[in-house]
Amino acid sequence: MPKIVDIDETPNPNARKFLLREPLTWGMAHSYENAEQAQGDALASALFAIPHVSNVFYIDSWLTVTQDGQADWEQLLREIAIPLRAAPAASAQSAAAVFAARASVADLSAEDRQRIDDIERVLDQEIRPYLQGDGGDLHVLGLSGNQLIVHYQGACGTCPSAISGTLQGIENRLRTLEPDIEVVAA
Structure with missing residues (x-):
């Protein structure tokens, strides 16, 4: 417990x-x-x-x-x-189950998969730690052309600053990777 x-x-x-x-x-x-x-x-x-x-x-x-x-x-x-x-504490979960849960962006070309991997690396290293520190997180739902669709979770999901300032900050940071990317919250 x-x-x-x-x-x-x-x-x-x-x-x-x-x-x-x-x-x-x-x-x-x-x-x-x-x-x-x-x-x-x-x-x-x-x-x-x-x-x-x-x-x-x-x-x-x-x-x-x-x-x-x-x-x-x-x-x-x-x-x-x-x-x-x-609530029970977590039991040991298989690596396959964790991997399957993280591999949610499917049916992408090799080029888009690499783009997502690069974006996820930036999110994991520079964005998510701050969101998680505030009780929330961010999940990538998809990539369509230059539009990255994300979903805020936890405290970030209903926080006014997440939809305005944080989203803009994420987009600005990701534009150092891809100058034309647009980040949209769903």
Whole structure:
């Protein structure tokens, strides 16, 4: 059972990041924007059963919960802690399962696959650590011509600065690789 080490505020006032002693997953992100998406995930379903929870995102040893802005954080944090403490820690997952989850951009030419690999390397080294530090993340959904389609997860998904400033910053950084790239959030 994961023990809560700390609870951090995020730049999104409606999201909190829980740091855990034991991992919930080994490299596989779980991101849900509603209870229907969370079906089959016991932890996320239990969290969505709590009034005002509007988003659940977790990976490795941290979890971010976003609320609808109507709840008192002190009370909500106590309610969230119950299913979180009851959740099992991650069991060993096969490398194949982790690889399959990461290999989500399919049907690309060799040239576009290399472009995605270069983009992912920059995101992994320079962008994701900051997003994850704030309780969120970024998932590449696809590449169409010069348009990179991304999806914000966790606290970043509903944070106003993610859609404006952060998206522009990511695009500016990626333009050092590809001057004509446009980054679009879906």
